[in-house]
Amino acid sequence: MRRFLSFLLLVLAVAAAVAAAHFRQDDLRSMVESALMVDRETWTEKPRTDVTAALSGADKGTLEAVSREISSFLSGVGDPARVETEDSPVLRILVRTSVSPHLAGPLEELAEKLVAQHRAPRRKAAAPRRPAVRRRAAPVRSTLPEQKKIEDLARRRDQLLRGWSEEERVHARLDDLRRQYRHPEELLQRDDEARELKRKLSDLELTLAEIIDHYTVAHPRVKALNDEISGVRSALDRRVMIAEMEIKENFSVRQAEFQRKKLRLDREEGALRKAMAQARAAPAPMEAEPDLEEPSVPVSGESVKLEWSAAASARKELVRTKEFDAGRLSAALSILLAAGALIGYLFGFMGSARGVPVEDSDPSRAVPPPAAPPAPRPSKPRAPLPPLESPPATAAPEKIIDEKELPGTAWQTIPELPKVEKNLYTVFAPSSAASEYFSAAALDLMDRLPKSDKTQVISIAALRSGAGASTFAANIAVALLARRPVLLIDLHHTAPGLHACFSIEPTAHDLTSAAPWTDSILKTPLDRLSLLPLFTPHTEKEMSDLKLKKRIAAFLKENPVHRLVLVDLAPIGRSELFEEVAEYSDVFVLLCGPEPTGISAASALKRLTKTMKKRPILRVTRTRDTLPAAATPRPGTDYEFLIE
Numbered sequence: 060m061r062r063f064l065s066f067l068l069l070v071l072a073v074a075a076a077v078a079a080a081h082f083r084q085d086d087l088r089s090m091v092e093s094a095l096m097v098d099r100e101t102w103t104e105k106p107r108t109d110v111t112a113a114l115s116g117a118d119k120g121t122l123e124a125v126s127r128e129i130s131s132f133l134s135g136v137g138d139p140a141r142v143e144t145e146d147s148p149v150l151r152i153l154v155r156t157s158v159s160p161h162l163a164g165p166l167e168e169l170a171e172k173l174v175a176q177h178r179a180p181r182r183k184a185a186a187p188r189r190p191a192v193r194r195r196a197a198p199v200r201s202t203l204p205e206q207k208k209i210e211d212l213a214r215r216r217d218q219l220l221r222g223w224s225e226e227e228r229v230h231a232r233l234d235d236l237r238r239q240y241r242h243p244e245e246l247l248q249r250d251d252e253a254r255e256l257k258r259k260l261s262d263l264e265l266t267l268a269e270i271i272d273h274y275t276v277a278h279p280r281v282k283a284l285n286d287e288i289s290g291v292r293s294a295l296d297r298r299v300m301i302a303e304m305e306i307k308e309n310f311s312v313r314q315a316e317f318q319r320k321k322l323r324l325d326r327e328e329g330a331l332r333k334a335m336a337q338a339r340a341a342p343a344p345m346e347a348e349p350d351l352e353e354p355s356v357p358v359s360g361e362s363v364k365l366e367w368s369a370a371a372s373a374r375k376e377l378v379r380t381k382e383f384d385a386g387r388l389s390a391a392l393s394i395l396l397a398a399g400a401l402i403g404y405l406f407g408f409m410g411s412a413r414g415v416p417v418e419d420s421d422p423s424r425a426v427p428p429p430a431a432p433p434a435p436r437p438s439k440p441r442a443p444l445p446p447l448e449s450p451p452a453t454a455a456p457e458k459i460i461d462e463k464e465l466p467g468t469a470w471q472t473i474p475e476l477p478k479v480e481k482n483l484y485t486v487f488a489p490s491s492a493a494s495e496y497f498s499a500a501a502l503d504l505m506d507r508l509p510k511s512d513k514t515q516v517i518s519i520a521a522l523r524s525g526a527g528a529s530t531f532a533a534n535i536a537v538a539l540l541a542r543r544p545v546l547l548i549d550l551h552h553t554a555p556g557l558h559a560c561f562s563i564e565p566t567a568h569d570l571t572s573a574a575p576w577t578d579s580i581l582k583t584p585l586d587r588l589s590l591l592p593l594f595t596p597h598t599e600k601e602m603s604d605l606k607l608k609k610r611i612a613a614f615l616k617e618n619p620v621h622r623l624v625l626v627d628l629a630p631i632g633r634s635e636l637f638e639e640v641a642e643y644s645d646v647f648v649l650l651c652g653p654e655p656t657g658i659s660a661a662s663a664l665k666r667l668t669k670t671m672k673k674r675p676i677l678r679v680t681r682t683r684d685t686l687p688a689a690a691t692p693r694p695g696t697d698y699e700f701l702i703e
Contacts, residue, residue, distance in 0.1 A: 069402075096381045096382060097381070097382060098379055098380075098381060099379070099380050099381070099382050100379050101380070102375045102376070103375070103376055104373045104374065104375055104376075105373065105374050105375075105376055106159075106160050106371065106372075106373055107157045107158070107159065107160070107371075107372050107373060107374050108157065108158055108159070108160045108162075108163045108369050108370070108371055108372065109155070109156075109157050109369070109370045109371075109372050110133075110155070110156060110157075110158060110163055110166065110167075110367070110368070110369045111153055111154070111155050111367070111368045111369075112126075112129050112133075112153070112154040112155075112170055112365060112366075112367055113151055113152075113153050113365070113366040113367075113368075114126055114129075114151065114152045114153075114154070114174070114363060114364070114365060115150065115151040115152075115363075115364050115366070116362060116363055116364035117177070117362065117363045117364075119150060121177060121363060122150065122152045122363065123152065124177075125173065125174060125177055125363055126142055126152045126154055128173055129154050129170055129173060130142055130154050130156075132166075132169060132173075132297075132300060133154060133156045133158070133166065134156065136158055136159075136162055136166070136293045136296070136297070137156045137157055137158030137159070137162070138156050138157045138158070139156070140154050140155065140156040141154070141155045141156065142154055143155070157372070157374070159290075160371070161290075162293065162297075163369045165294075165297055166297075167367045167369075169297065169300065169301065170365060170367060171365065171367075172301065172304055173304070174363050174365045176304070176307075176308070177362070177363045205331050205334055205335045205338075206335070208331055209328055209331050209332065209335075212324055212327055212328045212331070213328070215324060216321065216324045216325075216328075219317065219320055219321060219324070220321075223317045226310075226313060226317075230306075230310050233306065247299075250298060250302045252298055253295060253298040253299055253302060256291055256294055256295040256298060257295060259291055260288065260291045260292060260295060263284060263287060263288045263291060264288060266284065267281070267284045267285070267288065270284070275381070277379065277380060277381055279380075458657070458658040459655040459656060459657055459658065460655070460656045460657070460658060460660070460661060460664075462651075462680075465649075465651065465656065465664065465678060466649070466664050466665075466667060466668040466671075466676050466678075467647070467649060467668075467675065467676025467677055467678050468675070468676070468677060468678065469678050469680065470503075470648075470677035470678055470679055471500055471677075471679045471680070472679075472680045472682060473496075473527070473531075473679060473680070473681050473682070474682050474684040474685060475682075475683065475684065475685045476493045477491075477493070479491075479493075481559070481560050482530040482533070482534075482560070483533060483534065483537065483560055484497060484534055485497055485498070485534045485537040485538050486537060486585075494534075494538075497534040497535060497537075497538045498538045500535065500538070501535050501538035501539045501542075502538075504517070504535070504539075504646070504648075504677075505539070505542055507646060507675060507677070508645060508646060509645060511645075512621050513621070514615055514618060514620060514621070514622055514623070514624055515623055515624070515645045515646075516615075516624045516626060516640075516643050516644045516645055517623060517624070517625050517626070517644065517645065517646045517647075517648065518626045518628055518637070518640050518641060518644040518646075518647045518648065519531060519532045519535075519625065519626065519627055519628065519648045519650070520627075520628035520629070520630065520631050520637055520647070520648075520649060520650070521630045521631070521649070521650035521651075522630060522631055522632055522649070522650065522651050522656055522660055523630050523632055523654070524553070524554070524630050524633065526630070526650045526651075526652075526681060527650065527681065528551070528627060528628070528630070528650050529551055529554075529556055529557060529560070529627050531648070531650065531679065532547065532557070532625050532627040533547070533557060533560045533561075535625065536588060536625050537585065537588065539623055539625075540585065540586070540587050540588055543621065543622055543623050544587040544588075544589075544620075544621075544622040544623070545587065545588050545589070545622065545623045545624075545625060546580065546588075546589045546590075546591065546622060546623070546624045546625070547588070547589070547590045547591065547625050547627065548570065548591045548624060548625070548626045548627065549570070549590070549591065549592050549593040549627050550570075550593065550602075550607075550626055550627060550628050550629065550636060550640065551593070551627045551628060551629050552593060552596060552597040552598075552599075552601075552602050552629055552634070552636070553596060553629045553630070553633060553634070554596065554629075555592070555593040555594060555595070555596065557590060557592065557593075557627060558581075558590065558592040558593075558594060561583040561584060561585070561588075561590060562584065563581055563583065563590065563592065565592075565594040565595075566581075566594070569591075569592050569593050569594050570591050570592070570593055570605075571593065571597065571601075571605060575613070575614075575617070576591055576610060576613075576614045577614070577617060577618065579591060579592075599634060599635065599636075602634075602636055603635075603636075607636060607639045607640065608639040608642065611639070611640065611643050612643065615643060626640055626644070628640060631649075631660065631663045631664070631667065632659070632660050632663065635663075637663075637667060638666055638667070638670050641667060641670040641671055642670055644671070644674065645674060646674065646675050646676075646677060647667065647671055647674070647675070647676045647677070648677050648679060649667075649676060649677070649678050649679070650678075650679045650681065651678055651679070651680050651681065652680045652681040652682065653680075653681045653682055653683045
């Protein structure tokens with residue numbers, strides 16, 4: 060029996076060790092790496108290609124503009140480009156850089172296409188010819204056919220102008236998307252190769268997110284995936300740039316075709332009107348009249364010449380890897396074997412120490428029989444135990460409100476975002492996916508606002524504390540600066556903190572002072588962004604004594620300028636100030652989740668719906684999902700304050 064118990068204890072100990080290793084595998088991995096692995100630094104030669112783009116044959120201004128464009132896209136895929144100028148015997152500008160060997164050929168094609176945009180076709184000027192002489196025909200008495208032709212020409216010109224306006228609107232929207240997003244979907248839909256590269260990039264990033272939990276960042280597989288992702292992203296950027304250049308060229312061709320059609324219609328209409336005027340006038344003597352000639356084509360200036368050269372080279376890079384130390388590994392294995400043998404011996408000894416006794420033939424050493432047990436002593440009667448109290452009844456769980464019953468419309472979904480200094484993703488991590496999320500949300504919010512030239516108010520509040528309303532308000536305010544000036548008002552009286560986000564020291568004047576709000580507005584380090592702060596927490600009664608409804612009305616009447624006012628409110632479940640602010644709000648943004656909304660907030664939500672009436676209420680849902688690796692701040696981003 061004891062051997063069975065010893066074996067059972069050994070199995071339980073091994074199971075506990077395996078479970079601990081499974082749940083604490085990160086700590087165990089770091090401990091093993093620090094104890095058994097050492098860092099090795101090796102110099103590795105990587106092949107590179109030194110490319111030189113020599114520009115000549117045009118004026119200095121054109122050459123400098125072309126060299127700046129070439130150096131910008133060369134610096135994006137390789138080392139920083141160096142620009143050199145040679146003045147003898149002719150003006151030449153050299154752009155030098157070093158790139159990967161597989162990028163040299165595509166970059167040459169890109170440079171040729173870029174230079175081709177600045178090459179004007181050399182056409183000979185049309186030789187002057189003698190104007191053809193034609194005789195004026197006899198006046199026509201009836202002008203009804205000419206009037207119908209003029210109306211038909213006007214209708215065709217209106218259709219042409221409407222079609223061209225639609226072309227310009229689509230082209231402007233595509234340019235706006237290219238500036239807002241790195242790889243806009245509308246641009247990718249026009250190119251099958253770019254769409255395939257985008258799908259491959261998404262698959263690689265998902266694969267990297269899956270294996271990053273099982274390997275370290277220095278693992279060769281992770282490095283290989285990162286290199287492949289960088290190559291695919293560079294190819295996608297290059298393909299998007301080529302597609303954008305092709306779209307611009309097609310737009311220029313369509314614009315020239317539109318100008319030619321419009322000029323032809325204007326000429327036909329002018330000729331018809333002239334004929335109608337002749338028909339109404341008295342007959343005049345026949346006279347010669349020259350034909351209209353096409354405008355002469357000017358001879359273009361000297362074009363830009365490109366000389367591309369590439370030379371293979373190599374670069375030494377210091378690569379750090381982790382390797383097992385043979386001495387440490389052998390010592391650890393020896394210790395583990397000794398410990399296992401000792402544990403096995405102890406468990407085996409415990410199982411056999413109290414087994415069946417060995418028989419002895421010597422009668423003098425016989426084991427004496429066990430003594431009789433002593434008689435039990437009479438025990439005193441015990442006092443009766445007090446009755447057991449019944450455990451307190453557990454409180455019934457609070458009823459929750461279904462998401463379909465919440466007011467407004469579902470607008471955005473926010474996952475768990477990575478930590479950034481002061482939670483200002485649009486300032487300290489401008490190239491991260493979190494910053495792109497807030498920029499897209501701000502763009503969509505501007506589309507949902509009613510068109511008006513007056514000051515518009517956007518209120519932001521959460522259903523509970525800690526839902527991130529202040530973070531959402533600060534990032535949306537920074538993202539909206541590109542459209543209109545923004546004023547932030549901190550009415551989060553339970554935990555004010557917007558002044559700390561923009562590094563503003565507390566002062567004696569805030570929105571609770573007796574002075575008008577216009578005198579308490581502070582400038583932030585960002586241009587066109589102001590703050591009406593609240594430096595210390597206040598109670599609900601102190602805030603109600605301020606009479607916010609009257610002060611907001613007076614402030615909006617004194618400041619009817621074309622700007623946005625963002626109000627950060629305390630949670631609806633802890634404050635009643637939202638009713639006074641919602642009366643003057645054009646849009647109300649409500650942050651929900653990730654916990655379900657209790658039935659206790661139903662009354663406040665009904666009052667919010669009644670106050671906003673038909674004005675939009677937008678719901679932002681917080682989830683427990685973490686931002687995937689493809690959306691975290693990308694490697695190489697410097698989190699530094701971008702303002703002085």
